[in-house]
Amino acid sequence: MSKDIVILGAGISGISASYHLKEKNISSVIFEKNSSWGGLLDNFKINGFRFDRFVHLSFATDEHVKEIFTKSSDYHTHVPDPFNYYSGYWIKHPAQNNLYPLPEEKKKRIIDDFKRREKKEISEIKNYEEWLRVQFGDYFSENFPMPYTRKYWTLEARDMETKWIGKRMYRPTLEEVKKGCETAETPVTYYAKEMRYPKKGGYKSFLTSMVGGLNIRLNKKVIKINLEKHKIYFSDGTQCKYKKLISSLPLPEICKLIENTPEEVSSASEKLLCTSGYLVSLGFNRPDIAKNLWFYIYDEDILSARVYSPSLKSSDNAPEGCSSLQAEIYFSKYKRISLSEEEILQHTIDKLIKMKVFEEKDLVVKSIKKEDYANVVFDHRIYENRKIVLDFLKKMGIISVGRFGEWKYLWSDQSLISGQMGADKLIKEMSK
Incomplete structure (x- = not known):
C-alpha cells in the first residue's frame, strides 16, 4: 500500500497531528502498535475499575486545547490538594512552606539553613543539587527534594541540569517558611489553581473530538524504516510507502528502526536518558x-x-x-x-x-x-544528544512530535500543541 502522509503513534501528539491536518483537508494515516489508541493517555479496566496508563489531570491554559477537551467530554474540576508523606508525617504540598506537622527540632534546622543558604545568580548555578541548596538550604534539600530526585528521576540531583524546572517548584520567602512552621492554615501555592478530568471514560475521553474521522490502524508495529525507499515495514509482514512522515515514537526507538542510522546519531540516541x-x-x-x-x-x-x-x-x-x-x-x-x-x-x-x-x-x-x-530525564548532556538526533531526523524529512519525539518535559496539553505544530510544519513544507 502507499500513503502520502504517515504518522507513527496514536498517542495525543500523533492524534493531534492527524486532526490538525484533517482540519486543513489533508488526509493521513496513523499506525499504532497497540490494540487501542491513546498512548500513555489510554486506560484499562479490571472488574469494573478503570485505571489510566500513568496519571493525568489537565490544567491546560491554552484556549485551543481547552476548547478541544471541552468539546470532547464533560469534566470534573478539582482544586489541587496534594500532600506529602515523610517519616510518618503527612505534610501539605509543597512541603517547603507547609512544615507545621514536623517536630520543632526539624523545623528549626530547616529555617536556620534557609537563612544561611548561599546567594547565587541562576546563571552561576551548575546543577540541580546546587539549585536546590540555593533555593531551600541544605537540610531541607537533603531530606526532601534530593531523596525524591533519586526516586522520581533516578539520578542524584547533581547529575541533572536545571532548565526544566521553570515554575514547577515553589520558591517561598523566609516569612512563608516560618508561617508554614507555625500553622497548618497556609494558602495553596500549587502551580495550577484547578485541574480537570473527564466525567466518563478516563482521561483519553478528552481526545474523542479529535479522533472522530481519523484513519487509525491498530496493531501495526513498525520493525524497520527505509528512508531511501520511503518505506515502512510492519511486524505483520505488510509494508507501506509514504511521501511525508511524522513520528511520535521515542527518539531512541526510531533510531533503532531506521536502516543505516549513522553511528554518531545512534550513539547520541542511546545516551538520551x-x-x-x-x-x-x-x-x-x-x-x-x-x-x-x-x-x-x-x-x-x-x-x-x-x-x-x-x-x-x-x-x-x-x-x-x-x-x-x-x-x-x-x-x-x-x-x-x-x-x-x-x-x-x-x-x-x-x-x-x-x-x-x-x-x-x-x-x-x-x-x-x-x-x-x-x-x-534532564541530565547534563540531554541538549547536545537531543540536537544530534533531531537534526538527523529533520535532514531525513521526518517531523518528530510529542514528549518522547521532541524529548521534552511535555504535559498532555503541550503534547497536543506539539502535534499541531508538527502538522503546521508539514503543511508549510508541502506549500513550498
Whole structure:
C-alpha cells in the first residue's frame, strides 16, 4: 500500500497531528502498535475499575486545547490538594512552606539553613543539587527534594541540569517558611489553581473530538524504516510507502528502526536518558479509602514516588461504593529494581498498609504494569544528544512530535500543541 502522509503513534501528539491536518483537508494515516489508541493517555479496566496508563489531570491554559477537551467530554474540576508523606508525617504540598506537622527540632534546622543558604545568580548555578541548596538550604534539600530526585528521576540531583524546572517548584520567602512552621492554615501555592478530568471514560475521553474521522490502524508495529525507499515495514509482514512522515515514537526507538542510522546519531540516541515506570493499580471495596487526589512519598525505603486516586478524579473509574489508588514507581539504567513484578506489587501494598492508607481486608483488585517510557530525564548532556538526533531526523524529512519525539518535559496539553505544530510544519513544507 502507499500513503502520502504517515504518522507513527496514536498517542495525543500523533492524534493531534492527524486532526490538525484533517482540519486543513489533508488526509493521513496513523499506525499504532497497540490494540487501542491513546498512548500513555489510554486506560484499562479490571472488574469494573478503570485505571489510566500513568496519571493525568489537565490544567491546560491554552484556549485551543481547552476548547478541544471541552468539546470532547464533560469534566470534573478539582482544586489541587496534594500532600506529602515523610517519616510518618503527612505534610501539605509543597512541603517547603507547609512544615507545621514536623517536630520543632526539624523545623528549626530547616529555617536556620534557609537563612544561611548561599546567594547565587541562576546563571552561576551548575546543577540541580546546587539549585536546590540555593533555593531551600541544605537540610531541607537533603531530606526532601534530593531523596525524591533519586526516586522520581533516578539520578542524584547533581547529575541533572536545571532548565526544566521553570515554575514547577515553589520558591517561598523566609516569612512563608516560618508561617508554614507555625500553622497548618497556609494558602495553596500549587502551580495550577484547578485541574480537570473527564466525567466518563478516563482521561483519553478528552481526545474523542479529535479522533472522530481519523484513519487509525491498530496493531501495526513498525520493525524497520527505509528512508531511501520511503518505506515502512510492519511486524505483520505488510509494508507501506509514504511521501511525508511524522513520528511520535521515542527518539531512541526510531533510531533503532531506521536502516543505516549513522553511528554518531545512534550513539547520541542511546545516551538520551528517560525513566521507565511500574504502575501499581489497586481497587477497594469501600468508597472512602482515598483522602486526597494525590500525594508524594519522600521515604526512600518505600519504592512508590507518587500515589493518585482514579476514583476521586471521577466516580466513573470505580464501581459504586468502591474507590481506587495508583502508585508510580520509577527506574532506569542508573537505578534498577532487583525485585520481581510480584514482589514490587506486594511491597507497594505492604508499605501503603503500614502508612495506614488502607487495610488488607479493603483490597479487592491489584495489578502491576510496566511502561518503558515514563519521563524524559534532564541530565547534563540531554541538549547536545537531543540536537544530534533531531537534526538527523529533520535532514531525513521526518517531523518528530510529542514528549518522547521532541524529548521534552511535555504535559498532555503541550503534547497536543506539539502535534499541531508538527502538522503546521508539514503543511508549510508541502506549500513550498
